[in-house]
Amino acid sequence: MSRDESKLLYAESHEWVDLAQEDGKAVGTIGLSGFALEQLNDLVYMELPELGRELSVGEEFGEVESVKAVSPLYSPVSGKVIAVHEDLPERLEELNDDPYDFGWIVKVEVSEANSVESLLDHAAYQKQCAEAG
Amino acid sequence: MMNTRAVSGLSLGPRVGRLLSLATFGAAENMAIDQAILDSVSRTGVPVLRFYQWAEPTLSLGYFQGLTERAAHGQSDSICCVRRTTGGGAIVHDRELTYSVSIPLPAGSAGPRSVLYQQMHAAIAKTLADFGVQAVPFRRTGVGPRSDSRNAQFLCFQRRTAEDLVVSGYKVLGSAQRKSRTAVLQHGSLLLCTSLYSPQLPGINELLSLQLTADQLVPQIAKILSESLGVDWRVDTLSSQEESNAEKICCERFASSLWTSRR
Numbered sequence: 001m002s003r004d005e006s007k008l009l010y011a012e013s014h015e016w017v018d019l020a021q022e023d024g025k026a027v028g029t030i031g032l033s034g035f036a037l038e039q040l041n042d043l044v045y046m047e048l049p050e051l052g053r054e055l056s057v058g059e060e061f062g063e064v065e066s067v068k069a070v071s072p073l074y075s076p077v078s079g080k081v082i083a084v085h086e087d088l089p090e091r092l093e094e095l096n097d098d099p100y101d102f103g104w105i106v107k108v109e110v111s112e113a114n115s116v117e118s119l120l121d122h123a124a125y126q127k128q129c130a131e132a133g
Numbered sequence: 134m135m136n137t138r139a140v141s142g143l144s145l146g147p148r149v150g151r152l153l154s155l156a157t158f159g160a161a162e163n164m165a166i167d168q169a170i171l172d173s174v175s176r177t178g179v180p181v182l183r184f185y186q187w188a189e190p191t192l193s194l195g196y197f198q199g200l201t202e203r204a205a206h207g208q209s210d211s212i213c214c215v216r217r218t219t220g221g222g223a224i225v226h227d228r229e230l231t232y233s234v235s236i237p238l239p240a241g242s243a244g245p246r247s248v249l250y251q252q253m254h255a256a257i258a259k260t261l262a263d264f265g266v267q268a269v270p271f272r273r274t275g276v277g278p279r280s281d282s283r284n285a286q287f288l289c290f291q292r293r294t295a296e297d298l299v300v301s302g303y304k305v306l307g308s309a310q311r312k313s314r315t316a317v318l319q320h321g322s323l324l325l326c327t328s329l330y331s332p333q334l335p336g337i338n339e340l341l342s343l344q345l346t347a348d349q350l351v352p353q354i355a356k357i358l359s360e361s362l363g364v365d366w367r368v369d370t371l372s373s374q375e376e377s378n379a380e381k382i383c384c385e386r387f388a389s390s391l392w393t394s395r396r
Binding site for chain 1: 195196197218219220221239240241242243246247250294295307308309310311312313314317
């Protein structure tokens with residue numbers, strides 16, 4: 001089932017998070033927004049975090065390179081990395097076509113429910129993108 | 134795909150920026166100073182323009198390049214090596230002028246700041262034109278984008294991206310960026326003369342039988358960039374906080390074999 005981007009939460013730094021309950025745990029699936037991917041233009045490298053790493057809100061969890069620019073990825077939630085999309089760095093050319101399903105980067109077991117309070121809903125994120133664009 | 138989006142000019146001004154005059158440091162020190170400057174621009178929002186050269190011939194690897202890829206370029210295998218935090222391919226820093234410019238970013242900006250590539254390279258192209266050198270961005274040469282395999286060459290100067298400056302078909306200026314949450318560092322190399330350690334790459338002086346020096350170019354580059362960015366560059370030195378941060382970064386990262394061999 002396709003993820004509905006209008007139902008996701010977004011960080012100012014353009015990561016999206018899909019919050020869901022999995023086996024009784026709050027799990028956040030994280031990716032990069034379509035807007036960010038369009039701006040990045042031509043991703044050539046992506047570095048992913050290790051499984052089990054503890055992340056706090058706003059912490060760098062990976063990096064990408066495009067047009068010779070290296071940009072950090074920031075975690076929109078706190079918690080432990082419980083899954084990593086290992087195939088993604090080798091298939092970056094497919095990311096722009098499907099940023100919200102194929103393009104998931106990591107899954108995090110969210111440790112602090114209130115860590116999502118500062119995130120933007122889709123409308124607020126769209127407004128930010130319009131102002132930036 | 135090459136980045137061919139039209140971008141409007143970037144203006145930061147009017148505001149004051151800091152200009153760090155042409156100076157020579159070792160490889161790890163140069164990279165650590167650029168990182169310390171990025172950190173301070175992230176905090177203060179005050180732009181910094183810096184010109185530098187290298188105490189000894191140095192190979193810098195792009196952030197994502199593997200150390201073992203050095204085997205692809207035997208001519209530089211005897212010189213020291215440092216890993217950058219910026220992207221792109223490897224560079225032999227020898228008979229060149231290196232610059233770095235660090236500027237604050239608006240909240241929520243995403244991706245490379247192509248406009249900064251354009252404006253810094255335009256300032257250098259205009260400066261070169263004053264000395265009779267016609268340097269143009271690769272996107273204006275009429276040559277199509279390179280295939281993936283050509284743009285995966287080990288050396289940066291054997292690759293081509295849209296904003297690289299080209300003279301007589303040869304790339305003479307390439308730049309790369311590193312973003313933080315609130316600032317971006319861009320540094321780049323202008324090949325003045327051919328290096329013994331990368332003899333396949335001609336510098337401007339060989340291409341046009343000139344004897345340009347870094348000292349001749351720096352003041353004019355700063356002046357033109359001042360006009361285009363709206364920044365009044367004031368000559369300055371590293372603050373004591375930047376110096377101590379650079380020392381720490383140098384030891385912990387750029388002078389560390391773990392950092393250099395991390396890929």
